[in-house]
Amino acid sequence: MKLQVAVVIAVRALMRNRQRSLLTVLGVIIGVAAVIVTVAIGTGARSNIEATISSLGSNLVVILPGNTTTGGVNAGVGAASTLTVDDGLSIAQQVRHAAAVSPLVTLRTQAVSPYSNWQTTVAGVSPAYAFVRSWPMQSGFFFNDTDVATSAKVCVIGTTVARELFPADRGVVGQTITINNVPFRILGVLVSRGHSVMGTDQDDVIVVPYSSLMQRLSTSANGPNIVAALAVSVDAAGNVARTIADISQLLRTRHRIIPPQPDDFQVRNLADIAQAASSAGLMLQILLASIAAVSLVVGGIGIMNIMLVSVTERTREIGLRMAVGARAGAILLQFLVEAVVLSLIGGGIGILCGIAISAIAARVGHFPFTVSLPSLALSLLFSAAIGVGFGFYPARQAAHLNPIDALHAE
Amino acid sequence: MTPLVQTRDLTRLFPIGDTTFTAIDRITFELQPGAFTAIMGPSGSGKSTFMNIVGCLDRATSGSYLLDGVDVATLSSDELADLRRMKLGFVFQQYNLLPRTSSLENVELPMMYASVSARDRRARARQALLDVGLDDQHHRSSPHELSGGQQQRVAIARALVNNPMLVLADEPTGALDSKTSGEIMHLFLQLNRDRGITILMVTHELDIARFSQRIISFRDGRIVGDEPATQREMTMAS
Numbered sequence: 001m002k003l004q005v006a007v008v009i010a011v012r013a014l015m016r017n018r019q020r021s022l023l024t025v026l027g028v029i030i031g032v033a034a035v036i037v038t039v040a041i042g043t044g045a046r047s048n049i050e051a052t053i054s055s056l057g058s059n060l061v062v063i064l065p066g067n068t069t070t071g072g073v074n075a076g077v078g079a080a081s082t083l084t085v086d087d088g089l090s091i092a093q094q095v096r097h098a099a100a101v102s103p104l105v106t107l108r109t110q111a112v113s114p115y116s117n118w119q120t121t122v123a124g125v126s127p128a129y130a131f132v133r134s135w136p137m138q139s140g141f142f143f144n145d146t147d148v149a150t151s152a153k154v155c156v157i158g159t160t161v162a163r164e165l166f167p168a169d170r171g172v173v174g175q176t177i178t179i180n181n182v183p184f185r186i187l188g189v190l191v192s193r194g195h196s197v198m199g200t201d202q203d204d205v206i207v208v209p210y211s212s213l214m215q216r217l218s219t220s221a222n223g224p225n226i227v228a229a230l231a232v233s234v235d236a237a238g239n240v241a242r243t244i245a246d247i248s249q250l251l252r253t254r255h256r257i258i259p260p261q262p263d264d265f266q267v268r269n270l271a272d273i274a275q276a277a278s279s280a281g282l283m284l285q286i287l288l289a290s291i292a293a294v295s296l297v298v299g300g301i302g303i304m305n306i307m308l309v310s311v312t313e314r315t316r317e318i319g320l321r322m323a324v325g326a327r328a329g330a331i332l333l334q335f336l337v338e339a340v341v342l343s344l345i346g347g348g349i350g351i352l353c354g355i356a357i358s359a360i361a362a363r364v365g366h367f368p369f370t371v372s373l374p375s376l377a378l379s380l381l382f383s384a385a386i387g388v389g390f391g392f393y394p395a396r397q398a399a400h401l402n403p404i405d406a407l408h409a410e
Numbered sequence: 411m412t413p414l415v416q417t418r419d420l421t422r423l424f425p426i427g428d429t430t431f432t433a434i435d436r437i438t439f440e441l442q443p444g445a446f447t448a449i450m451g452p453s454g455s456g457k458s459t460f461m462n463i464v465g466c467l468d469r470a471t472s473g474s475y476l477l478d479g480v481d482v483a484t485l486s487s488d489e490l491a492d493l494r495r496m497k498l499g500f501v502f503q504q505y506n507l508l509p510r511t512s513s514l515e516n517v518e519l520p521m522m523y524a525s526v527s528a529r530d531r532r533a534r535a536r537q538a539l540l541d542v543g544l545d546d547q548h549h550r551s552s553p554h555e556l557s558g559g560q561q562q563r564v565a566i567a568r569a570l571v572n573n574p575m576l577v578l579a580d581e582p583t584g585a586l587d588s589k590t591s592g593e594i595m596h597l598f599l600q601l602n603r604d605r606g607i608t609i610l611m612v613t614h615e616l617d618i619a620r621f622s623q624r625i626i627s628f629r630d631g632r633i634v635g636d637e638p639a640t641q642r643e644m645t646m647a648s
Binding site (some may be wrong): 002005008009012016017122126153317319320321322323324326327328329330403406 | 447467488493496500506509510511515519520522523525600
């Protein structure tokens with residue numbers, strides 16, 4: 001028998017029991033929609049995390065001063081004042097895979113413009129920082145090595161600072177802001193980076209040459225050349241582990257540390273932390289998708305259940321079809337096609353619902369809305385497979401009926 | 411002329427626990443093309459078992475059955491299905507129409523399994539319904555919108571639509587009042603006379619059996635009577 005005819009027979013049989021058919025497909029609708037929504041939300045969340053990772057900088061390694069123990073009180077990581085600008089310079093010169101190094105000194109203070117004032121973080125860095133953090137300019141340009149050498153009173157600012165200190169209709173580049181009574185000329189504005197993994201506003205920052213910060217702004221008692229951190233960009237992702245080892249070795253030598261003496265610094269691979277967050281997100285996505293898949297299987301069992309009831313209820317119909325000359329194969333095909341049609345209709349409606357819900361969720365949750373074509377195709381294919389898988393047993397039951405018994409069934 | 415149905419020593423046993431029940435016992439019988447024959451007998455006399463075997467729905471335990479010269483014992487169940495589709499038509503006491511399905515689609519059913527194109531299916535179903543006296547206004551109706559007599563007419567149209575050699579009617583008037591029964595029997599007579607359709611019918615009622623040309627009586631699985639019917643259709647049909 002032609003499949004086309006089998007489809008006509010099956011669709012007519014389903015139309016005869018419209019309400020039951022609809023209730024049957026409900027399970028598949030929910031299952032497919034759930035799969036699509038969880039995959040879409042998971043993908044969206046992960047693309048957010050990946051955007052954050054790339055905003056950290058290319059293969060970024062951060063070196064922090066170690067902890068200090070004074071009179072038995074451990075002040076924790078970063079408390080020691082052991083990292084210097086010279087440490088950074090020697091890493092840049094001697095560690096083979098360190099592509100760029102920038103010291104980082106920060107200061108929390110008030111910035112004043114002719115229009116407004118704003119408390120923000122002032123970061124003292126070297127020109128390599130823009131490369132290390134992969135942070136391009138929105139307008140203007142970054143300061144250069146000459147500015148560092150001369151402790152120039154120049155800065156670049158984040159978009160949040162620009163928004164808070166200047167009216168929207170004023171050009172920012174070339175203006176002057178006053179930090180701790182020292183005027184700084186704005187060379188440029190950094191592109192917006194949004195929130196970090198920790199939720200802090202990365203655009204709320206004023207970036208100045210580290211030498212300018214140390215000599216003109218800092219009131220800290222840390223002493224000259226002491227930095228809060230060193231940011232190192234490794235030339236390739238594959239070299240990160242090796243570079244961390246090289247840096248540790250170099251710093252031990254420079255700081256005259258002989259193992260088992262503890263290091264007075266820590267080297268952290270920020271990309272690792274972000275990757276861990278990303279893989280945690282992936283785990284969550286897999287968990288959600290598994291739950292959704294289970295509901296899809298439950299929907300399939302619903303189809304099998306209804307098809308079995310249907311075979312029992314329609315025994316006379318099956319007997320009649322056999323009497324008018326339907327082969328066992330034709331009966332099998334009819335019930336199989338009925339199950340597949342049900343699951344495909346469920347899959348189709350489920351996909352539409354899934355896309356709609358994902359779109360709403362994307363808008364509410366502020367993540368990019370992505371519904372991949374392969375995931376749609378997979379859902380439809382999976383629905384059809386459920387139809388065949390769970391429809392086969394009832395269909396075989398129907399085809400194996402004895403025509404006389406079937407005809408005289410009540 | 412080759413008989414359409416020819417059985418020799420046809421026997422059907424049903425196992426019941428440790429023993430066997432003999433439903434029909436060595437029946438030898440012939441049916442000529444164009445005949446209108448009635449089978450009578452009390453319940454359990456074996457007439458239904460015999461009809462099932464003649465209708466290729468069941469197989470004999472022993473003996474032979476030739477349908478149109480073909481020994482059906484040698485055929486597979488798929489080939490039996492093909493025989494039912496191409497050479498046989500069934501009419502049942504309870505009509506056995508598909509519920510919530512139009513008359514047209516009910517009549518189309520046998521053609522769905524016979525590779526007839528959708529357009530031909532519709533045309534032939536419509537013609538078959540007209541042939542049994544149902545005009546267009548009933549073609550879209552579901553069975554529950556039709557009277558018993560009309561439903562049985564739809565069932566007869568379904569039995570005829572594949573142009574069978576033999577129509578098997580199992581108590582076709584069993585669920586109808588006597589007036590409607592007469593109309594249905596008149597339709598059978600007409601089909602038999604005008605189109606030469608061979609009819610084998612089981613009935614309880616002598617009044618109904620007497621529309622046929624020949625009455626076979628069954629008792630305890632054997633044929634106990636085989637005589638020409640007294641023609642009396644005019645008294646009821648007119």
